[in-house]
Amino acid sequence: MTAQTASNPPSFSVRRLFVKVGVLPFFLIAALVIFTLLSPKFLTGQNLINVARQSVYLVLVSMGQMIVLISGGFDLSVGTSIALTSVVSALGMVWFAGMFPDAVWVAILFGALLGFGVALIVGLVNGAGVAYFDVSPFIMTLGVSSVGAGLALFLTGGVPVSDLPFEFGDTFGFGRVFAIPVPVIVALVVIAVMWILMSRTRLGTQIYAVGGNIKAAHLSAINTKKTLLFAYVICALIASLTGLLLTARVESGEANLGGTIALESIAACVIAGVSLRGGIGRVENVVLGAFFIVLVQNGMNLAQVSSYMQMVLLGALLILAVIFDQLRYRILMSGT
Amino acid sequence: MSSPSLISTSQLTKQYPGVRALDGVDFELSAGEVHVLFGENGAGKSTLISMLAGANTPSSGKIVLNGEVASFESVADAQGQGIYTVFQEFSLIPTLTVAQNIFLGWEPRFGPFLDHRTMRSRSREMLSELGFDIDPGQLVAQLSRAQQQMVEITKAFHGNLKALILDEPTASLSDREVDHLFDFIKRLKSEGVGIIYISHRIQEFARIADRVTVLRDGAKVGTVAMEDTDDDLLVEMMTGRAIDEIYPQIAHNPAETLLEVDQLVGIGVKGASFSVKAGEVLGVAGLVGSGKSRLFRTIMGLGSKQSGRVTYCGRDISNLSTREIIQAGIYYLSPDRKAEGLDLAKTSRDNLAVNLVMGREVASGERLVQWKRVDRGVSTISDTVELHQTYRRKPVAQLSGGNQQKVLFGKCFGQEADLIIFDEPTVGVDMGTRSALYRLIRDLSEAGKAIVIISSDLPEVLNLAHRMIVLAHGHISGELSGDDMTEDQVLKLFFDESGVET
Numbered sequence: 001m002t003a004q005t006a007s008n009p010p011s012f013s014v015r016r017l018f019v020k021v022g023v024l025p026f027f028l029i030a031a032l033v034i035f036t037l038l039s040p041k042f043l044t045g046q047n048l049i050n051v052a053r054q055s056v057y058l059v060l061v062s063m064g065q066m067i068v069l070i071s072g073g074f075d076l077s078v079g080t081s082i083a084l085t086s087v088v089s090a091l092g093m094v095w096f097a098g099m100f101p102d103a104v105w106v107a108i109l110f111g112a113l114l115g116f117g118v119a120l121i122v123g124l125v126n127g128a129g130v131a132y133f134d135v136s137p138f139i140m141t142l143g144v145s146s147v148g149a150g151l152a153l154f155l156t157g158g159v160p161v162s163d164l165p166f167e168f169g170d171t172f173g174f175g176r177v178f179a180i181p182v183p184v185i186v187a188l189v190v191i192a193v194m195w196i197l198m199s200r201t202r203l204g205t206q207i208y209a210v211g212g213n214i215k216a217a218h219l220s221a222i223n224t225k226k227t228l229l230f231a232y233v234i235c236a237l238i239a240s241l242t243g244l245l246l247t248a249r250v251e252s253g254e255a256n257l258g259g260t261i262a263l264e265s266i267a268a269c270v271i272a273g274v275s276l277r278g279g280i281g282r283v284e285n286v287v288l289g290a291f292f293i294v295l296v297q298n299g300m301n302l303a304q305v306s307s308y309m310q311m312v313l314l315g316a317l318l319i320l321a322v323i324f325d326q327l328r329y330r331i332l333m334s335g336t
Numbered sequence: 337m338s339s340p341s342l343i344s345t346s347q348l349t350k351q352y353p354g355v356r357a358l359d360g361v362d363f364e365l366s367a368g369e370v371h372v373l374f375g376e377n378g379a380g381k382s383t384l385i386s387m388l389a390g391a392n393t394p395s396s397g398k399i400v401l402n403g404e405v406a407s408f409e410s411v412a413d414a415q416g417q418g419i420y421t422v423f424q425e426f427s428l429i430p431t432l433t434v435a436q437n438i439f440l441g442w443e444p445r446f447g448p449f450l451d452h453r454t455m456r457s458r459s460r461e462m463l464s465e466l467g468f469d470i471d472p473g474q475l476v477a478q479l480s481r482a483q484q485q486m487v488e489i490t491k492a493f494h495g496n497l498k499a500l501i502l503d504e505p506t507a508s509l510s511d512r513e514v515d516h517l518f519d520f521i522k523r524l525k526s527e528g529v530g531i532i533y534i535s536h537r538i539q540e541f542a543r544i545a546d547r548v549t550v551l552r553d554g555a556k557v558g559t560v561a562m563e564d565t566d567d568d569l570l571v572e573m574m575t576g577r578a579i580d581e582i583y584p585q586i587a588h589n590p591a592e593t594l595l596e597v598d599q600l601v602g603i604g605v606k607g608a609s610f611s612v613k614a615g616e617v618l619g620v621a622g623l624v625g626s627g628k629s630r631l632f633r634t635i636m637g638l639g640s641k642q643s644g645r646v647t648y649c650g651r652d653i654s655n656l657s658t659r660e661i662i663q664a665g666i667y668y669l670s671p672d673r674k675a676e677g678l679d680l681a682k683t684s685r686d687n688l689a690v691n692l693v694m695g696r697e698v699a700s701g702e703r704l705v706q707w708k709r710v711d712r713g714v715s716t717i718s719d720t721v722e723l724h725q726t727y728r729r730k731p732v733a734q735l736s737g738g739n740q741q742k743v744l745f746g747k748c749f750g751q752e753a754d755l756i757i758f759d760e761p762t763v764g765v766d767m768g769t770r771s772a773l774y775r776l777i778r779d780l781s782e783a784g785k786a787i788v789i790i791s792s793d794l795p796e797v798l799n800l801a802h803r804m805i806v807l808a809h810g811h812i813s814g815e816l817s818g819d820d821m822t823e824d825q826v827l828k829l830f831f832d833e834s835g836v837e838t
Contacts, residue, residue, distance in 0.1 A: 200704040202693055209690045212679030216687075219670055219677070220747065221662035221694045279679060332681055333733040 019331050021285055022273025023324040027317075028292055035299030042302050055294035056187045058264055060242040062272075062290040063194045063283070064235035065265040070198075071231040072211035072278030073130055073137030078239040078265060080148030081119045082258030085243030087152045089115030090161035090253020097165050104165045111168075115247075116240050122148055123236030127229035145262070152255035161253030172248035183245045190238065195283045197234075207231055211278025260311075267318040268293045270325055277329065341400075342367045342530040343388065343419070343499055348397035350383050357383040359554040360397065365499060365530045370521060370544050372562075373534045375551035375574055376766045381534050382424075384551070385501050388532070389421035390414030402498075418498030422505060426488050430477035435459040437476055438491050462490050467516050480625075482509045489517075499530040506537060511623070511831070518544055538567050550574055575767040582771045583799035586778045589615040590802070594755050594786045595635075595666070600644035602634035606811040607644070612755060612786045617777070619801025619821075620790040623830055627810035628790050629671060632757050636668045637661050648755070667753035669744055671760035671790075673737075677744045680733040684723060684743040687732060688714045691750025717746040722772055738769030745776055755786040762796065774800060794826060808832040 017025060035042040061078050068075045093111030097104060122144060129140040175182040198204040206227045209217040218224050239258075246257050272289025274281030296317070300310050343365045350358040358380045365371050373381045386392040388399065390408030399406050401417060408414040411421070428437050435455045436443075444451040444458070459472035468486040476484060485505065492500065502521075506514050521531055521544055533544065541548060541562060548565065550557040550573040557573050575582070591614040600608045604627045612618050622628035633639045635646055637658040646654045653661055662668075670676035678687050692713045693705055718728055721742040727735055732743055741762065748756045758777070762770045777800060781787045791797050797804055803817040806829035813832035816825055 196704070200707075202705060205690060205693045205705060208686075209679065212682055212686075213676070215670075215676035216679055217690070218658060219662075219668060220690050221659045221751065222690070223657075223659050275681070277681070279681060329681065332731050 015331075018324075019328055021282075022271070022328060023321055024272050024285060024289055024292060027271060027321075028288070028295075031292065031296050031299060035295075035303065038299070039302040042299055047298065047302075051295050051298045052291070053181060053184060054298070055291045056181075056183045057242050057246060058261065058268060058294055059187050059287055059290040060190055060245075061239055061258075061261050062265045062268040062286050063190055064238035065262075066269050066274050066281050066283070066286045067194075067198075067207060067231045068137070068235045069266070069269050069274045069276065070211045070278060070281045071207050071228055072214065073228070073231070074141065074266060074276070075126065075232065075235050075239075076138070076141040076262045077122060077126060077145035077148060078235065079258035079261045080145040080152070081122050081236045081239035082243035082246060082261065083152040083255050084118050084122065084148050085115035085240040086247040086257045087155050087161060087253045087255050088118045089244060090164055090247055091155065093164055093168065094161060104167050108165055108168050112244055115244055116237060119236045119240030119243070120233065123233035124229070126236065127232035130232065131225040131228035149255070156253065156255050158255065160255075162251075164247070164251055164253070169248045169251040172245055173251065174249075183249070186241070186245060190241070191283065191287055198283055203227070203230060208279055211280075213279070260314075263314065263318065264293055265290070267314065267321060270318065271321040273325075273328075275325060275329060276322060341365065342402065344400045345384075345388075346398055346400070348384070348387065348399065349395050350380075350387065350392065351395040356554055358387075358394075361551070361554075361556045363549060363556070364559075365532055367498075367530050368525050368528045369546040370525060370531045370533055372541055372545040372548045373532060373551065374536075374538075374541075374548050374570060375557075379551040379574075379766075380554040381551055382503070383554070385421065385503060385532060385534065388414070388419060388499075389423075389501055390419070391421075418496050419501065420492040420497055420499070421501040422485075422488050422492050422503060424503040426484055427491075428476045428484055428487060430475070432476060433472065434463075434470055434474050434476060434479070434487050435472035437487055438462065438472070440491075459490075462493060466490055466493070466520055482513050482624075485509060486513070497524075497529055499532065500524065501532045501534075503534045504536070505533070506535060506540065509624075514540070538570060541567075541570070552576060582767065582774070583796075584771070584775050584778045586617055586781050586800060586802070588802045589782070589784075591615045591784065594649055596645075596647040597635060598645040598647075600631070600634065600646060601642045602630070602639050602644075603642075604630045604639075604810050605634050606809070608807075608812050610805050610812060610815065612788060614754065614786045615781060615784050616803065617781050617787040617789060617801045619797035619804035620788060620807065621792075621794060621797045621804060621826055621830075622807035624792065626807040626830070628807045629759050630810075631807065632668065632759065632788065632790060635661075636666065636757070638668075662751060662753070665752070665754045666757065667748040667751045667755070668757045669748060669759060669761065671763055673740050673744045677747075678732050678740060681731055683730060684718065684728050684732055684735075684746070685711070685714050687743055688717055688746050688750055691747045695751045713750065717749045720749060721746045721776060736766070736769075737764040738766050741765050741769065741773060745773060753785070755788070756780060757788040757790065759790045760792065761789060762791075762793065794823060798823065798826070806830065806832075 032043070041047055065075055065078060089111040092114035093107050096107035096110045100107065126141055126144055129135040130137050172182055177185060198207070206217070206222050209220065209222055210224050210227045214224050243257065247253055268289040269281065269286055270276060271292060272285040274286060297310060300313065341364045345361060345363045347360045347362065348358060349356065349360050361380070361384060363384065373384065375381050383392065387394050390411045390413050406417065408417070429440070432440070438459045439455050444454040456472050463470050463472060466486070466489065468490060470479065470483055470486060476487060479487065489505065505517060509517065525531060545562040547559055547561050548570060549559040550570065552574060593611050593613050595612040597611065598609050608631050620628045620632070630639060634641055637656060641654060644654070645652065648664055648666060651664065653664055656664065674680060689710050692710045723739060723742050723746070727739050732740055735743070761777070762773055765773065777787055777789070789797060789800055798821055801821065803815070804821055805812050806814050806816065806826055808830055814829040
């Protein structure tokens with residue numbers, strides 16, 4: 001494919017690039033140019049490293065969102081998985097540490113497992129609703145997100161859970177291994193696992209096939225219901241992992257973590273060429289897509305755009321990306 | 337015909353990027369005649385009528401209506417000038433009633449409000465005038481496809497009708513309904529309406545056609561009067577080759593019985609029993625709604641089984657899921673390649689890879705997919721189905737119907753099935769590709785696979801099958817083999833009434 005692209009005249013390769021990877025390269029260049037002009041601090045090594053570190057959480061959630069999008073649905077409840085994980089794992093850690101003050105690491109493990117457990121339930125409920133009861137992903141995950149958010153607030157009474165073991169935040173929030181922040185290492189591992197999952201395993205192939213044409217997948221001996229269930233469970237578990245990292249970072253269990261992350265992760269995926277119709281999308285592009293969203297937020301901060309206007313721009317960006325996705329799909333289908 | 341021409345076209349051409357869909361066609365329709373357009377898929381019939389209907393504009397050439405050069409801005413504009421078209425794809429809204437659909441866009445009003453009473457009573461009159469037995473208050477979604485077709489036709493009949501274009505109107509109608517339609521066409525004809533009729537059912541032409549125009553590859557092959565021609569001649573004009581060049585001879589070496597179906601009952605299937613042997617081609621014929629497709633979908637676990645037994649290679653598969661049945665070694669090719677067969681946005685390689693990854697070859701205990709091996713498998717399959725190199729890297733949506741069907745055929749090679757069920761294997765496929773697909777079926781059968789061909793195209797079944805079953809009203813009305821497999825015999829079984837519930 002690369003040889004082919006190179007041999008074509010430039011006007012064609014712009015189009016080809018657009019069809020192949022989507023709108024991201026164009027958005028990325030535009031963002032770099034605009035923000036460099038607006039702020040001299042933007043295009044510095046220090047700032048870009050900052051952006052890379054901040055983007056870890058969105059990259060992770062986008063990995064999970066991508067799986068669900070490729071399977072032909074979407075998950076609006078990723079923020080809820082994060083909040084529930086944060087609250088439940090924090091409560092677990094505090095409770096366990098109170099009972100056995102000496103076994104700090106056991107307490108952390110216990111809390112983390114509780115967090116994963118509750119996210120697993122979120123994923124199973126989402127997946128079962130979509131796969132076995134034919135509820136539209138929109139309604140299913142919207143409903144679950146309300147249920148989960150309510151539960152998280154109910155469990156804490158709206159008050160953050162504090163007094164987490166010091167080691168938890170120190171390791172997973174601010175720790176470094178070989179000078180690399182722990183969250184970055186976690187993200188790199190998840191990216192690698194996801195890349196292998198999507199491109200080298202049968203489950204990955206099945207997810208692409210189910211999103212592309214679920215009936216055709218069914219007639220190709222794929223267990224479509226189980227595949228969908230897996231997609232939602234994996235998404236919820238990755239969100240849960242992100243929730244733990246964020247909890248460690250803020251050193252408390254908070255029910256309002258991840259409030260805007262559903263929108264941001266969907267935007268990151270769509271901008272990175274994941275089709276809202278399902279079946280299309282690549283791990284490495286989604287990483288860049290999430291990086292792009294954080295880059296834009298960082299650029300807007302440096303350019304002193306108010307956070308309210310940032311919301312406006314982010315929503316507009318998502319819609320724009322979807323319009324380009326439609327255009328790309330049309331070109332892909334007609335070949336003209 | 338001595339009557340003056342109602343519509344004529346001269347040198348009508350439609351150029352799309354890279355394709356000339358219609359190439360300088362002269363066509364003429366007289367008042368009070370039924371003029372059949374005949375040709376393979378992609379021959380240009382749809383392009384021609386879309387321009388006459390106002391849905392499309394010609395690149396060059398002109399359309400003359402009643403002696404004056406006409407140009408149609410839109411379908412509504414063409415209707416305003418008296419040309420009505422019933423397209424193959426329905427324009428009905430399933431959630432509205434029949435009456436609402438018929439009056440969509442020109443609803444009778446009562447001041448600013450809709451006048452539902454008039455709408456219903458006028459629709460009732462229109463439907464009964466056409467002899468269609470449909471309640472105007474019913475929702476379109478609840479109607480059968482044939483009834484929907486009737487509503488579609490009814491919808492076309494308002495205003496001043498000069499010419500009526502019918503695109504494959506009988507594709508989903510039962511015989512009684514076809515009779516109705518033909519009576520109705522004759523009545524319109526006697527009133528001086530010109531009718532352009534597109535159909536693949538060559539046996540219908542003798543009943544209604546005055547003239548036939550044959551198109552091939554976007555160009556006109558010729559126009560003949562129906563009384564001067566016959567079916568074989570028309571097929572030769574359409575394909576450019578004689579009929580016996582299309583169907584290969586398939587050697588018949590029946591071996592052990594693979595599939596045994598015993599008193600299978602499901603929704604729309606009433607107690608079917610038959611068997612299929614390795615090395616044999618079993619043909620399945622029946623009218624639309626006879627349950628011929630449903631029988632095999634039920635066997636595949638796509639419809640619910642109520643009772644009866646299905647055994648494959650001695651193993652009871654009655655209660656297995658579709659996935660398990662495919663893994664046991666039966667593969668079913670859907671008649672609807674777009675909706676159920678292929679992932680249109682992906683390349684043929686991606687489509688075929690799914691089956692290789694799911695199939696026995698790659699599945700055996702490996703954790704990771706070996707893409708190199710899958711790709712080798714994909715190229716072997718693509719070679720086998722003669723998919724041209726340039727099409728292999730394009731999204732399937734961009735391929736012609738024939739090439740899409742080749743990809744769909746390729747999927748059964750990935751799955752390594754021993755019994756392959758082809759449901760309408762050549763629907764919307766041009767004649768050249770058809771014979772390539774038939775050769776594939778021959779190769780599979782002669783390699784010892786068991787083959788089932790379900791088809792509405794009777795010559796296809798008669799020419800390829802060694803043995804055939806005919807379905808009517810959801811049950812098997814007869815089994816034919818050898819010299820008994822004639823059109824007359826099959827037609828008799830088509831109308832067998834013994835399965836009708838009293």
